[in-house]
Structures are given as structure tokens and as C-alpha cells.
Amino acid sequence: MNSAVIITTSSEKDSSPIYKYKLLLKYQFAVQCWKANISVLKMPKEKRSVSTVLNEFVKDFSDFTTDESVLLCKYCEVSVTATKKFQVTQHLQTSKHQKKKNRSLGSKQQVLVQAISKPGSNR
Ligand SMILES: [Zn+2]
Numbered sequence: 001m002n003s004a005v006i007i008t009t010s011s012e013k014d015s016s017p018i019y020k021y022k023l024l025l026k027y028q029f030a031v032q033c034w035k036a037n038i039s040v041l042k043m044p045k046e047k048r049s050v051s052t053v054l055n056e057f058v059k060d061f062s063d064f065t066t067d068e069s070v071l072l073c074k075y076c077e078v079s080v081t082a083t084k085k086f087q088v089t090q091h092l093q094t095s096k097h098q099k100k101k102n103r104s105l106g107s108k109q110q111v112l113v114q115a116i117s118k119p120g121s122n123r
Helices: 002-015 017-046 050-060 086-092 093-116
Strands: 065-066 071-073
Touching: 050 065, 050 071, 050 086, 086 093
Parallel strands: none
Antiparallel strands: 065 071
């Protein structure tokens, strides 16, 4: 008789919403611990080297090239000290850079126009 009572009470406990809620909390806690562990493991990977950062700038801004230690402006032919994106955009916004870029692009366009207007296809 006693054992039967224990079984019924324990099964009641299992299906009670409070018990389920406690289980859920335990589960959520476990997930949080797991996520925390993962972020700790990821930490060293997220520390990016200078060359990685510079290569990303080169990808984002075609005006630049890099020798893995400094950022070089193709148009101004100067090295730009930039470890933050805003420093790169700051250089792009300088009138000196824009003049050099426009001059460079303008001369390229002139060459292209000359090539097209050449009467090479005349027979
Ligand atoms: Zn420049």
C-alpha cells in the first residue's frame, strides 16, 4: 500500500507544472553555461591580427592596398595609419584624396574615350 502511494505522489510531482517549470529553469541554466563556455572558447579567435584587419579594409575600400603592416592609399601613394574603420573613411573624405582619385579616374576615362573614338573599325 505504501509503495503504491509513493508512486502516485511521485507521478503527480512529475506532471505538476511547478516541477516542469523547475526542469525548464535547470535546462535554461545548462544552456546558458554551455553558451558561456562557447564564448570563452571563441575569445582568442576573435582577437584579430593587424594584417587581417587591414585586409578587410582593402576588401571594403578598393582605394587601398596593404603590405600586411600598413594601409597604403593607391591614389595618394601614402601609408595610412588606420586600425579603425572611421580612420579609413576619414582619409577617403580628405579633399587631397578626392582630388587625386578624381584625377586618376578622370585620366582613365579619357583613355577609354580615346580608345572608343579611335577610327580603328573603319574599312
Ligand atoms: Zn588617399
